[in-house]
Amino acid sequence: MIRTGQQYKESLSPDRQIWIDGERVKDVTAHPQFAPIVGIRARIHDLAHEAATQDVMSYADPATGERHSVACKPPLTQRDWHDKRAAVDTVLDEARGVVTRVGDETVGEMWSLLDGQRVLDELDPRFSANIRRHVARSVTDDLFHVSADTDPKGDRSKRPQDQDPDLLLRVVRETDSGIVVRGAKYETAAAYANQAFVKPAVADWGGTELSEYAAGFIVDMNTRGLKFLCRTGFAGRGKAEDYPLSHRVDEIDTLVVFDDVEIPWEDVLFHRHTEAAALLRTTLHRYSALPFTHRTLRLADLMIGAALWNVRQTGLERRPAVREKLAQLACYRESVNAHLTAAIAMGTTSPGGLFMPDQSLLHTGRVLACSQLPQMTHLARELCGGQICVTPDSASFADPEAGRWLEKFYSIDENWVADDRRKLLAFARDLLNSDYAGHRLTFQLFAQGPPFAQLAAVYHAFDWSGPLDLVRDAAGLSDRVRGPERD
Structure with a gap:
């Protein structure tokens, strides 16, 4: 029970x-x-x-x-995977952050x-x-x-x-x-x-x-x-x-x-x-790669939210250069989501009778999510600006004398007062720029496996016969043409 x-x-x-x-x-x-x-x-x-x-x-x-x-629950249908993703989202909503090792992924x-x-x-x-x-x-x-x-x-x-x-x-x-x-x-x-x-x-x-x-x-x-x-x-x-x-x-x-x-x-x-x-x-990651990659999707959402709130509170959202960077973050987020969604949609029955996400789509999605994560993190840092590394701590804002000056310089208008700006900058700093943020970035090499192992999974999952047959026909090669088979 x-x-x-x-x-x-x-x-x-x-x-x-x-x-x-x-x-x-x-x-x-x-x-x-x-x-x-x-x-x-x-x-x-x-x-x-x-x-x-x-x-x-x-x-x-x-x-x-x-x-x-x-x-x-061992997945037997597409519905089971959609239910699992909904459960993961519920947990991450409750945590108000990303937790990875809580059982469903292992x-x-x-x-x-x-x-x-x-x-x-x-x-x-x-x-x-x-x-x-x-x-x-x-x-x-x-x-x-x-x-x-x-x-x-x-x-x-x-x-x-x-x-x-x-x-x-x-x-x-x-x-x-x-x-x-x-x-x-x-x-x-x-x-x-x-x-x-x-x-x-x-x-x-x-x-x-x-x-x-x-x-x-x-x-x-x-x-x-x-x-x-x-x-x-x-x-x-x-x-x-x-x-x-x-x-x-x-x-x-x-x-x-x-x-x-x-x-x-x-x-x-x-x-x-x-x-x-x-x-x-x-x-090993035939199934677990999906909930692991799902966590990276949530991390992308947090980066987009932190960056967008930061440019909005400083009035920079309408600038083309800012929108280009936000669009890059959105492309990254949606690319990860597309791989997860397609892997479930194109899934097949495994040798053990389970519903297995399409392995090529799943593993290429994981490589995309992990390999681009450092670049996307830095892009979000650029959008948040230098204030995430120079803003004083909460004790200074609470101090009667120092707080008076911080209230002056951190309040923008009635919608963005100093306390809300401090909270946003503190969150963005911890998400993107703190010891914890650096640890989480490196943690991907441990939790998701090293890049060579991720790419090896892609190599074994991808259907190479399609491109080979396509070029055999386009180039007019004879059926005698053969190459060494994959291991």
Whole structure:
């Protein structure tokens, strides 16, 4: 059944070994750097209970009548994807910013493995049964599910065995109960999630078919032996009035250490088979690329809104040069939206029976969204102007003496008074120009995968036969002409 926000908070064991800023965290739900994002994740559960949003965030199972999360529902139709996009928009509206790792974007990675059941059956029939059970459990148990695949890596010119072998997570032994793993993985939101899908990264798995590094499994984040080493959060730096996004929607990234953690056999999805690992790496974002790219669409909307309000309050909206820049932002936004919409419209049935967005349109849309994001961010900075980096903080505006002068120089007319201008400039600064803004821009290389992996997905998804046949016919080439096939 759908959990409440309080039930989600109670599911986070106080015994977790979590560190941030050099201190052990006693209560992740109350710690000042975690509390805002934990609160947003709790709100996602509560939104499924509230009358105004229940039907957007949840659905009634036709067989049992029980309500389940729209986010975790395996997609069977186009309608399911439209429902998922509506649920994401509801969450982002509630957050008043962009939150990425809240579950809906990572549960799709398990659906990709569901499509690979044939390969899993060839390795061990238990593995395909395990993935089916975990996909079903993600629906019925309303768990906050995240994903872990990036290792510390070490020296990438060497095999894992030729350096500290634990730099890539590996299986160190098997027991009657399961496998024992050692190493570490980076994962956003791990410290306050319920479970994670752990899998190999894009890396050398040791050069052997039966590699100890080629393992995928589900891990309960309350499991003994896990240690959570978190980066410093942005909440608490400065005041919320000056950095509204940093204090509201910062998601904490974590190095999760597996200190000889035992994974029960029923939670192992594949083990010691590089074929399964390679299959997963090529299909990993088959579904999850859509909600990830959807977040970039929302980020584009925030940039357009911040830029447009800024040029309006200074009376520059009618200038042709300003309109050209706004039009460029609009083209970017609509191009991302067009790819998402078309990917759903042109979707097909996957090998596992799910409704799969058109892969070529989806992955090219993701490349477009990510590759142009730095340029669009700077364009929005230009439109907002230099005031986002020179405006004094809220305390100065509130000071009786300094505030009198700031009121004079920041008020334009009865529609744009100093306080509203300060709020707009503070929001734009945090969105485009703060430490948090820089972090979010770089975060795309982690959350969405590196550019080479994104382009590799495009290469494997694009239908090259159409252009080849077109040129064969236009150039009058004979049917004898052949080239090396793609791998």
